[in-house]
Amino acid sequence: MAVPRRLLRLFVVGPPLLWLGLFFLLPFAIVLRIALSDSAPALPPYAPHWEGWSRLGAFLAALDGETFAVILADSLYLDALLSSLRLAALATLLALLVGFPLAYAMASAPRRWQTALVVLVILPFWTSFLIRVYAWIAILRPEGVLNLVLLRLGVISEPLRILNTEAAVLIGLVYSYLPFMVLPVYAALERLDRSLIEAAADLGAPPLRRLLTVTIPLAKPGILAGAFLVFVPAVGEFVVPDLLGGPDTLMIGKVLWTDFFSNRDWPLASAVAVLLLLLLVGPILFFQRLAKGAAA
Template sequence: MSGLSRQPRPTGDDGSSPVAPAHAGRLSQRLGRGLVRGLPLLWLALFFLVPFAVTLKISFSSPATAQPPYLPLLEWDGGLEGWREFFEALDFQNYQMIAADALYRDAALSSLGYAALATAILVGIGTPTAYAMARASARWQPILVALVIVPFWTSFLIRVYAWIAILKPEGLLNAALLKLGLIAAPLPILDSPYGVLIGLTYAYLPFMVLPLYAVMSRLDPALTEAAADLGASRARAFFTVTLPLSLPGLAAGALLCFIPMVGEFIIPDLLGGSDTLMLGRVLWSEFFSNRDWPLASAVAVLLLILVVGPVVLFREAELRREEAVEGAHEGAQR
């Protein structure tokens, strides 16, 4: 067996194995992928999970005339006995109060109603707007997108205040309608539900248009051309081809609008008047007027549950849609 002698392993100029750089490269790639995945999780942990845990803890506390205005406080040097006393002092009293008081139920239903109605209006306005932008020439599309984004260059609060000057009885809108002879007396739009809906529609319209435009601009024009060749009108081609393919963008835009509108405070406060009941106003009142931080934290947890629900439903619908598409694709291959 002397003829089968083992060949020496090749080495580099410095005596190191050439396999080492490849192994180091794979290790660096794994570290890079782990870093890319870990940073968003770290961001969520620091700026969502930790604040939510603090809010959840305060929601089980009791109001107190102290600083901070709630009890109990966790004493880190109390040992196991201190932890036991801390958890025993927590209760569900704030959630029981929310369940028993019709104010919070009415505020939640009102917030959901305003957000749902405004989202429906945004779908009706944003869909044709995004479609027109997607069908415009390539030279005009960047200009149209810029015009949609321009309102973000101005403070949100200033834009809402501008609507006060437009909607008040002696404002620009009523003055124009009176001059045209369309109305005999100023319309009570400000400090009414109509003012809230107008403000919500104006403020969140870009969040509906941009996701829809992003999806519609990537659709193949040959699809609508094929529908037209088969005898479909432009309207029928839109509702049977373009709109179904744009549903992911429509759903994303609806969520981007619905979720923040449920907790909106500035627009109902400035355009809706004192009679407008929404969770955002109730939350502000409990925090700053009543200084009842535990009850306000419980309202905030309720608000989070209301806005997370649609996200979970959307995610489940997307998973079912993806499974259906994969199943149809596999069936076509067979």
């Protein structure tokens, strides 16, 4: 009753490949198609209607880039894209500044503590992302916990306006993605050959010099992996800018959401999705190349 090996393999490879092809790759083809169709708020809110695969070829031939022209002519979209990139880059930098000392301290802690510390860093990730972002509202609002404490301590005389500003969005982004920075950096530092740092110390290098010329270069693969894991999702983030940002906080994920749910303009939302995707291809390839360079 020997089942042919190839057939057996087909049963293993087939289902996941079929599923992801049908529900992940195919939808992108549809997004692209609708992004290239004309905007017309009808039900379903795009024109022309789905006419089956046979007509797809004829349809593709008649496509024009009208929706993309709308996007490129409207400075809102370009501004939102640039502002998303800027905020994501800032959040990545801040996550590194907060995450590196934490990862370093974790890697320096006694061995028997390290597993517990890793679990402590991962644990918040298991609780609801939405709820954790929402909690920051209670902390940052004018009558919130932070202002309450600062006023009591006499540090400030009137409440700081942090909620609904870019600062709040940055805090939210750093908070949400911090574990993604800490874990790869910790993994790199933990594997690091400590004798190299000791050698630098023996040769008279002061602590800062040791950090900059030995520790950080050796931890580079971890830092790059962390930066990638923070930056890429932060660019398209919706929940954080929506809940913590203000009316003037532009982020592309929020713009897409508004176009889709409030303006019900599906072609426009699809075109924004395509642009966001194109925007992310660059950083993804960039990080991949850097990571390869660091590994070599």
